[in-house]
Amino acid sequence: MKKIHFAIVSCLLAVALLVTACSMPQAAVEQPIVNEAPAQPAAVLPEKTEIPAAPTDSPVSVPAAATEISIVHNSLPGSPVYQKQLPGECNTGFNYQPVGYQVRPPCDVWHTALLERAVSADMGTFYHYLDILSAQTGTDGDWYYASLDLFDAGMPADGVTLTYFFELDLNQDGRGDILLAVENLDLRGTAWTVDGVRAWRDLNGDVGGATAIGPDSQGGDGYETLIFDQGLGDDPDLAWARRDPDRYQRIEFAFKPALLVGNGSFMWWGGAMRGDFDPAAFDLVDANTEKTLYEIDTTCGWIFGHEKAYNARKCFVAPDPTPKPKEDVCVKPPPPSSDPCYIWFPEKCQWECFN
Numbered sequence: 364m365k366k367i368h369f370a371i372v373s374c375l376l377a378v379a380l381l382v383t384a385c386s387m388p389q390a391a392v393e394q395p396i397v398n399e400a401p402a403q404p405a406a407v408l409p410e411k412t413e414i415p416a417a418p419t420d421s422p423v424s425v426p427a428a429a430t431e432i433s434i435v436h437n438s439l440p441g442s443p444v445y446q447k448q449l450p451g452e453c454n455t456g457f458n459y460q461p462v463g464y465q466v467r468p469p470c471d472v473w474h475t476a477l478l479e480r481a482v483s484a485d486m487g488t489f490y491h492y493l494d495i496l497s498a499q500t501g502t503d504g505d506w507y508y509a510s511l512d513l514f515d516a517g518m519p520a521d522g523v524t525l526t527y528f529f530e531l532d533l534n535q536d537g538r539g540d541i542l543l544a545v546e547n548l549d550l551r552g553t554a555w556t557v558d559g560v561r562a563w564r565d566l567n568g569d570v571g572g573a574t575a576i577g578p579d580s581q582g583g584d585g586y587e588t589l590i591f592d593q594g595l596g597d598d599p600d601l602a603w604a605r606r607d608p609d610r611y612q613r614i615e616f617a618f619k620p621a622l623l624v625g626n627g628s629f630m631w632w633g634g635a636m637r638g639d640f641d642p643a644a645f646d647l648v649d650a651n652t653e654k655t656l657y658e659i660d661t662t663c664g665w666i667f668g669h670e671k672a673y674n675a676r677k678c679f680v681a682p683d684p685t686p687k688p689k690e691d692v693c694v695k696p697p698p699p700s701s702d703p704c705y706i707w708f709p710e711k712c713q714w715e716c717f718n
């Protein structure tokens with residue numbers, strides 16, 4: 364009985380293998396045939412003309428493309444220095460509750476593209492590695508630096524793409540001109556790397572669509588020009604990213620002044636998001652809807668260098684309350700004389716004589 368059972372199982376396995384082999388994608392069945400091809404009689408191959416053709420493509424295009432490009436780096440960023448810091452950024456991690464949490468102003472203001480949504484759309488999950496708490500920019504003359512401080516370091520457990528980015532607005536009109544991003548930066552990646560680092564430009568000026576900053580459905584092609592792709596581009600050392608070795612929750616970018624195409628002053632703001640990152644979808648409030656765009660945190664804008672023009676992206680800083688006139692400190696002097704008519708009036712800060 365066991366033998367019959369075994370035989371049936373074997374038959375089923377054989378059938379299963381055959382079916383599986385037949386239903387497997389081309390690439391999977393090509394491999395063994397390629398390996399055997401040189402040993403096969405020449406007459407066999409022409410019968411399956413389409414099969415020999417494919418394998419010659421696959422070894423050449425995929426592995427060769429990855430190995431033949433060797434990027435030589437000549438200059439590496441040093442230790443970042445920062446001169447500018449955001450005046451503030453909301454701490455969702457501090458306020459979040461799994462039940463009843465809402466995103467709301469002033470942290471989240473859709474019509475000024477300020478998003479505080481380090482949560483799932485149903486508010487049920489908080490993503491600590493998306494929640495930006497602060498951001499800085501600076502320069503040491505050779506490099507510019509930009510960093511984001513997060514609620515905590517982390518990577519998506521579900522394998523979704525994680526992107527940190529900065530937008531640089533050279534003419535300070537609220538429309539970003541340069542987008543710098545790093546994708547899936549290693550959780551222990553404390554050495555400067557170009558892996559996952561890309562930079563784009565908006566050369567036709569349509570980031571922001573019909574209305575700068577504010578949402579509209581007239582978005583264009585966003586940041587359409589990829590100028591740096593993980594070391595590929597005019598300068599293999601143009602832009603880098605890492606985690607601060609002293610605190611993994613600080614994401615740091617370094618880029619050469621050339622990225623700013625001659626500008627020493629610019630407005631900047633940052634972001635962190637989960638999911639597909641599409642440079643053509645900027646401004647994100649133009650390409651998405653308020654009810655569906657979640658799992659993202661963005662900052663308000665701040666100026667590096669001098670301010671060329673005001674725009675509504677700029678972080679709102681409440682003016683200092685009008686300082687009260689400084690009250691004179693009353694020091695009680697001795698009475699003018701020993702006459703008991705003198706009575707001390709502290710509110711007037713003086714002695715008065717009543718006879």
Ligand SMILES: [Ca+2]
Pocket residue numbers: 452453470477478479480495660661662663
């Ligand atoms: Ca924010």
Ligand SMILES: [Ca+2]
Pocket residue numbers: 452453454455479494495496660
């Ligand atoms: Ca935040």
Ligand SMILES: [Ca+2]
Pocket residue numbers: 571572573574575576577578579646649
């Ligand atoms: Ca817009």
Ligand SMILES: [Ca+2]
Pocket residue numbers: 565566567568569570583584585586587
């Ligand atoms: Ca564009």
